[in-house]
Amino acid sequence: MPDRRFVSQLAHNEPVQQVFLASEKLLRPNKNGNLYLQVDLSDRSGSINTRMWNASEDDYKAFENGDFVVVDGATQLFQGTMQLIANRIRRARPDEVCEADFMTLQSADVDRMRARLVEILAKIQTPPLQRLVKAFVDDQSFMDKFCLAPAGMKNHHAYKSGLLEHVVSLMELVLVVAPRYPQLDGDKLLVGAFLHDAAKVDELSYERDIAYTDEGQMLGHMIMAITMVDDKVREAIRKDGMPMPEKLITEIKHMIVSHHGEYEYGSSKLPMTLEAVALHHLDNLDAKLASFTQLIKDCPNADSPWTQYFTQIGRKLYKGAI
Incomplete structure (x- = not known):
């Protein structure tokens, strides 16, 4: 596996193949009725919302909340927020997990x-x-x-x-x-x-x-x-x-x-x-x-002194001079 990139380090359109901690997984239909898997993936630096399109019940049952999983996919910036589009998610083997990455x-x-x-x-x-x-x-x-x-x-x-x-x-x-x-x-x-x-x-x-x-x-x-x-x-x-x-x-x-x-x-x-x-x-x-x-730490706008607009707090945040 390539060297670890923590969630807070991930940039737009970056390939990802590494271990995360999975939580809050859901299997949902899109507007056309096709199922997709939504899950939060995290490490010690933060979490990233993840989607796997055209998912199945087997994909949903392949791991549980609280499992370490290996994810293959790529990041993308969507409406100012970084997300991960997964092609494959599987439960990680014990030898693939470094506990320190999640503390x-x-x-x-x-x-x-x-x-x-x-x-x-x-x-x-x-x-x-x-x-x-x-x-x-x-x-x-x-x-x-x-x-x-x-x-x-x-x-x-x-x-x-x-x-x-x-x-x-x-x-x-x-x-x-x-x-x-x-x-x-x-x-x-x-x-x-x-x-x-x-x-x-x-x-x-x-x-x-x-x-x-x-x-x-x-x-x-x-x-x-x-x-x-x-x-x-x-x-x-x-x-x-x-x-x-x-x-x-x-x-x-x-x-x-x-x-x-x-x-x-x-x-x-x-x-x-x-x-x-x-x-x-x-x-x-x-x-x-x-x-x-x-x-501020999780903001994907690395080249701007301002964060994106956060709906939950009704404002952008100033990060200071680059």
Whole structure:
């Protein structure tokens, strides 16, 4: 096989013969009734929408979502977006797959961020919040999943260990911002940053491709996180026999259910405390910068200082001087 070209490196009208990770495959009819296969192919640099024309049921069944596949085809620029037209897709043999090609974050990065997460959480001074956080950090199964899970399906940090990267970045923001606003309780804000997306460890499945679990699809991570917090509160009380301030825990839960900031974005409540307002805006800042950075990175317009127009954000993005 030729030397690997990552998704972010692919140019218009470039022949492709290499391994990708397959997800979200569909068999669809075109306007003439002929079937075609649509699938997202990805590596550590991003994903590319792929079509195989005149496909059959056998082509569709030749691999599963989450499989590594070998693809023969060529790229083409269509309406400002790079796509791949496949002539052939088959399941890859183990000896054809280099796992490092599909890891956005390397193990050393993950270990470093995990240590930093624990280091920041150790700064919390409020005793009940210390106890709550300890119940999570001492749960090895939870922490292992927390350090492996993505932060989402598509929008931002949508890769393994993306949740850890997002949360550590957000907590670093809290350490900078909270001291500048004395009216904010920095400990509450740190715990909110830690737990706001914590239930994504169970909302999503991420052994190979990223998908929603049944529970994640039906409940969502904000509702699931409330159950997680309740469980850890009970666990903390069992360990030391001390009560947990109910109003304080309610404020932590409120930050979780309101952190998307608007009803139309999935929050069941609007932010009503200063910490909830701060968490929403800091979370949105980190997510938006990560998302827009990825859009710029994936832009196929290599010779232009501008990206193509993105319908999902209603604008082009300026990449800077070439």
